[in-house]
Structures are given as structure tokens and as C-alpha cells.
Amino acid sequence: MLYCLACHGDLTDSPPDLWVCADCGKQYPSINGVDVFILPDALSALPAYLREIDDTKAEFSAISTSLTAAETTGASALATRIARNQSGMSANLTFLEAVYQPIADFVQNHPCDAGGFAANPLKSGYTGDHMLPYFYQDWCGVADYEAVKNLICQTATAHCQDKGNAAVLGAGACGLLYSVANHFQKSYGVDLSLPGLLMAKTLIEGTPLSFQLKEADWQEVTVAPPTSAANDIQFITADVMALPFKSGTLSLVITQYLLDIVSNAELFSQEIYRVLKPSGVWINFSKPFSVQEPAELGRYRLAELPDYFNKLGFVVEDMSCQRFTPFNLATIDAETDNVDDVVHFFTLRKSAALMQIPEPKPISRFFTKNAAVWHEIPRIVEGRGVGFFQKRPLNDQLQGELWWLNVMGKFIAVPAEMALLLESLFALMDGERTLTAVFSIFQDQGVALTEAQFLILIYCLNRQYALIDLHEAVGL
Ligand SMILES: C[S@@+](CC[C@H](N)C(=O)[O-])C[C@H]1O[C@@H](n2cnc3c(N)ncnc32)[C@H](O)[C@@H]1O
Structure with missing residues (x-):
């Protein structure tokens, strides 16, 4: 099911914490059970994750210093809020340092040379701090998000007769992944955010997560783990532009709030086409993505999608415009803004009839x-x-x-x-x-x-x- 990104060779599971390519010898770490499949070199990319937590620490410290400097005269409502901000940042830092600790331990046991571009792909993955509101949204019963999870799961079961392997790309806090996993034999959560996947795995395996939600005036939030065990889930840190799945192996791919932020929607769609089985299904729920050329046209409109995706080997089975309010925190904080997004919700099928589309050139040509x-x-x-x-x-x-x-x-x-x-x-x-x-x-x-x-x-x-x-x- 998985292969070496660089040469497409088979992987051997080399205990306790590395996958090794049997052909080219490239190594891929497995950190607390989250597998890291990143190019050009997964091991040397790891220190960049540790820089994230250093950056968060520096950012919190700078904010805290300027809040202290601005402290108002004596006891006032504003002074109370300053104290709440500062203690929230301090508590979250302790929480996040524990999340990143397994990465630090791994790097210490597997020293490697970090440098150049190897470390940079991580910039499009979200930091641990950035992921926290997603955990609230995915796991704390936010009505808007529950509705989307149900909509996607119902669509998946209705359109996918083959309940083999499913992958949620840009899985984030993995709430949707957990729900989808109930319907498939094996499910993969793929995201560049290694700290995000470490938190999600910990939660799904039964440990609650407690942190302060700065988007809701630093209220304390405890995210409770799900009560029933999930079906088989594998957590994979990877760039969705270069997936470690062998071609033609997935029955279903789901993208939620991702298609609009990838670096190139066309290359991304070709990658999804590659990993899907013949007649496999792609369900997307994301803001409209941009026209690459001419860029002046802005974002695609719904009616333009069938033409776009036919050329890439997909047929549209269903499509609609929806509205979604991300991070609707109204139930815990009356003073947060809510903004509605327009979302393109569509279901595509990899088409047997359009199979003559040329195979994109493999990524392995850069590494072999x-x-x-x-x-x-x-x-x-x-x-x-x-x-x-x-x-x-x-x-x-x-x-x-x-x-x-x-x-x-x-x-x-x-x-x-x-x-x-x-x-x-x-x-x-x-x-x-x-x-x-x-x-x-x-x-x-x-x-x-x-x-x-x-x-x-x-x-x-x-x-x-x-x-x-x-x-x-x-x-x-
Ligand atoms: C807008 S968030 C959506 C998260 C999740 N789908 C949700 O709505 O709860 C985008 C997610 O995609 C991940 N991401 C962004 N670019 C990525 C890439 N090139 N490869 C893998 N993950 C990526 C981020 O780390 C983040 O978790």
C-alpha cells in the first residue's frame, strides 16, 4: 500500500521507529506511531518541527512582555484579561512542549544534518499552536462541523461501493477521519502537521487534550476522546503533493478545506487520480480554488468544474455550493465573529472511460x-x-x-x-x-x-x- 517516495521501492519496517526502502535505503521515521513520509529527506526535515515550538515560545514571550509593559494602573477589568492571556499562553506552552517532545527525543536519537530546502516544505503544514482551534471544532460538538462530517460520511457510503481503503488529506485534527474510519476497512489521515497528527492519535487512543482557546478569550477547553474505538487508522505526515501510496490503491479520497490552499490544484488532482483505484471516489468540501492561468479570473465557479475535472480524468457525480462557518465559537463565546464561507462540495469518480489521459511524470525521476x-x-x-x-x-x-x-x-x-x-x-x-x-x-x-x-x-x-x-x- 505504501512505497518509497523517492524510488517507489518497497518498504521494510525496521523496528522500532524507521521505515527503510529495500531498494534505495531511504529512511522514513515513525514517531509515536505517526509515519513521516516527506521529501527530499524526512530525517533532516524533523528539526524544522522543533523550530516551530521555539518560534511559538518566542512569540508568546514577546506578547507577554508587551502586555506586561502595557499593564494598566492597578486592578482593572483589562488587567484581569492581560493576566488571563499570559496564563493561557504559559499553560499552552507547557501543553505544546509535551506534544513536540517525542519529535525532540527522536531527533536526539537519530542526529542528522538539517539544512537547505530539506526543512522548508513544512511551512505549509500547520504548527501545533495553529491546530488547537481545529481540535475544538472537530471534537467538541460544534453544530456546523457535525453537519459537514455527517454530509461527507453519508456521501462516502452512498457513492463508494468498495469500502477498502480511504484517505483524508489535510486531515488536521482528524475528527472527520475518525468518523469516516467507521465505514472503511482501513483509513489514512495525511497531513504535513506532525504535531497535529501526534495530538490526534493521542486523543483517538483515549487521552483527553486540555488547552486554552485563545480564539474564545483563553477559555480552558478539554477535548474528550471518542468513546468507541476507531477502525484501523494510520497517521501519515506527508505533503499531499507527493503521496506515499502506491498507484491505484485507494477507494476514497476526501479533501476538506484543502483544495484551495495547495500550491497547484492541477498537480494535486493528478496525484489524487494516481492513488485512486479505477472508479475510486474523490469527495471535496473546500473553498473554491484559483484559476492558475489567467490568474486574473480569480476562483473557479461551480459550473466550470465538470470541464476542468473531465480533462484530468474525473467525472462529476454530484456538486453543489454550500455555506460553512469555520470555527463557530458562538456557544462558548458570545463576542467572536462568525464569517460564512462559500464552499464547493463535489463528488468525483475516476473515470474508466477517460483512462487515455497521459500518466503524469513520476516524482522518482528527481531522485533516481x-x-x-x-x-x-x-x-x-x-x-x-x-x-x-x-x-x-x-x-x-x-x-x-x-x-x-x-x-x-x-x-x-x-x-x-x-x-x-x-x-x-x-x-x-x-x-x-x-x-x-x-x-x-x-x-x-x-x-x-x-x-x-x-x-x-x-x-x-x-x-x-x-x-x-x-x-x-x-x-x-
Ligand atoms: C485549513 S486546514 C483544514 C484541516 C481539516 N481538514 C479541517 O477542516 O478540520 C488545512 C490542513 O491541511 C494541512 N496542509 C496544508 N498544506 C498541506 C500539504 N501540502 N500537505 C499536507 N497537509 C497540508 C495543514 O497542516 C492543515 O492541517
Whole structure:
């Protein structure tokens, strides 16, 4: 069912905490039973998770300091709120440090070299702190969310005759995954948020989670575990743009509030097509996703979806526009805002009749020795709004050179030399040079990258950030 992302080889379960590829030897950690399948290198990506908790700590500490500095004269209602904020942050930090501890333990027992781009894909996964309201929404009986869970489960049972393997992608707090798992033999929860999956697994296995909900004025929340055991669930930390499932193995894929945030909806849809069995079903409940070209058109409208998905090998079985209020906290806090989202709810089937669509090129070509990939021509994707800049907070002293890659408003920290390297790389991508030509100019310029490192960089830019397209050279 699962395979090595890099070479598609079979995995051997190497106790107690690693999956190892029998062909290329790549290792994938398993941390407290959550399996980490990330490219380019799962082990060296782990320290980035630990930086998340350090960042949360620094952020809480800065907020707390400025609240103390602003403290109002003597006892006042505002002073009470400041104290509530500060004790909430302190309690959550203790809670979150325990969530991240298994990752710290794993890294300590398996030291590895973290660097370059290997650590950065995690930026699209949510941090432990960011996940907390999702646990409230998924598990504390919020009516809007209960309705969506029921709607998706009913749709899944009605459209999926084959109750084999299901996967919830971007599973988040895994409330939906738990409900879906009741209807399938085996279910997979996939998310880049390793702390999120660690919390979800702990909860589903019977331990309550207690934290303070800052979105509801720092009220204490205890999320109770489900009372009945779940069917077989496997938790997988992975980028949904590169899934570790063998082709044609899933009966059902569910995406909820994900399709609109992935880096490239078309590549993502092709990946779902790949992992589904013939006639497998894809159920989506997400905000409308953006038109890539021309980007000026904004988001797709519902009526445009059948055409879009037919070309990708799916037929639409059902589709509708719904409205959903995320994080409706009205029952615990009368002073929170509620905003309604428009949502595209659709059910697609991988079509036997449309099977002639060409197979997308496999990810393994970036990680295994092969000549063909070098003939591909990179081209910068229009409208991805990419830029580099140096961040220097006005009220802070500059510590080292911090460069950021800004991709459509999302910031990815990159070391200074990587920023320079990317800048010269983009300058060489003129839509005509092949990867061989670009690499050879790079070498002439004295850039110290091996062929393998260069291809990993191309993989990240193409697949994880969707900043470049790769085209076949005409006449080859
Ligand atoms: C908006 S949240 C939705 C969570 C969940 N579906 C829900 O509504 O409760 C998006 C989730 O997708 C995950 N995510 C975002 N980009 C991802 C990617 N490229 N691969 C895997 N997970 C991703 C985030 O970590 C987060 O848990």
C-alpha cells in the first residue's frame, strides 16, 4: 500500500521507529506511531518541527512582555484579561512542549544534518499552536462541523461501493477521519502537521487534550476522546503533493478545506487520480480554488468544474455550493465573529472511460539516476507572485542575515546563500534552456551543487512550491 517516495521501492519496517526502502535505503521515521513520509529527506526535515515550538515560545514571550509593559494602573477589568492571556499562553506552552517532545527525543536519537530546502516544505503544514482551534471544532460538538462530517460520511457510503481503503488529506485534527474510519476497512489521515497528527492519535487512543482557546478569550477547553474505538487508522505526515501510496490503491479520497490552499490544484488532482483505484471516489468540501492561468479570473465557479475535472480524468457525480462557518465559537463565546464561507462540495469518480489521459511524470525521476529528466525545460510559473527580501524588524536587532522567499504571501525562511542561488537560477530559466544547460551554466559560475542536489532543488521548486513548470523539449 505504501512505497518509497523517492524510488517507489518497497518498504521494510525496521523496528522500532524507521521505515527503510529495500531498494534505495531511504529512511522514513515513525514517531509515536505517526509515519513521516516527506521529501527530499524526512530525517533532516524533523528539526524544522522543533523550530516551530521555539518560534511559538518566542512569540508568546514577546506578547507577554508587551502586555506586561502595557499593564494598566492597578486592578482593572483589562488587567484581569492581560493576566488571563499570559496564563493561557504559559499553560499552552507547557501543553505544546509535551506534544513536540517525542519529535525532540527522536531527533536526539537519530542526529542528522538539517539544512537547505530539506526543512522548508513544512511551512505549509500547520504548527501545533495553529491546530488547537481545529481540535475544538472537530471534537467538541460544534453544530456546523457535525453537519459537514455527517454530509461527507453519508456521501462516502452512498457513492463508494468498495469500502477498502480511504484517505483524508489535510486531515488536521482528524475528527472527520475518525468518523469516516467507521465505514472503511482501513483509513489514512495525511497531513504535513506532525504535531497535529501526534495530538490526534493521542486523543483517538483515549487521552483527553486540555488547552486554552485563545480564539474564545483563553477559555480552558478539554477535548474528550471518542468513546468507541476507531477502525484501523494510520497517521501519515506527508505533503499531499507527493503521496506515499502506491498507484491505484485507494477507494476514497476526501479533501476538506484543502483544495484551495495547495500550491497547484492541477498537480494535486493528478496525484489524487494516481492513488485512486479505477472508479475510486474523490469527495471535496473546500473553498473554491484559483484559476492558475489567467490568474486574473480569480476562483473557479461551480459550473466550470465538470470541464476542468473531465480533462484530468474525473467525472462529476454530484456538486453543489454550500455555506460553512469555520470555527463557530458562538456557544462558548458570545463576542467572536462568525464569517460564512462559500464552499464547493463535489463528488468525483475516476473515470474508466477517460483512462487515455497521459500518466503524469513520476516524482522518482528527481531522485533516481535517469537521463530523461535532464532534457526537461524549466519555466517560471506566471502569477505565483514570488519575491525575495530581507526581514529586519524595526524594533529588533538584526541577527545574522535572514532572507525570505515570499510565495503568494506565504513566507519561507531561506539561508542567504540559498536566496542568492535561487535568484541566479531563476535568471537562467528562460523557457528554452534544458535542465542540462541550466546546470552546466551553474557549474561554469562556480556554484557548488552536485547533480543530485540540483535535481532536489528542482523538485522542491516544481512540486512543493509550484514556482516552475517543467516541459518536454520539442523534437525529443
Ligand atoms: C485549513 S486546514 C483544514 C484541516 C481539516 N481538514 C479541517 O477542516 O478540520 C488545512 C490542513 O491541511 C494541512 N496542509 C496544508 N498544506 C498541506 C500539504 N501540502 N500537505 C499536507 N497537509 C497540508 C495543514 O497542516 C492543515 O492541517
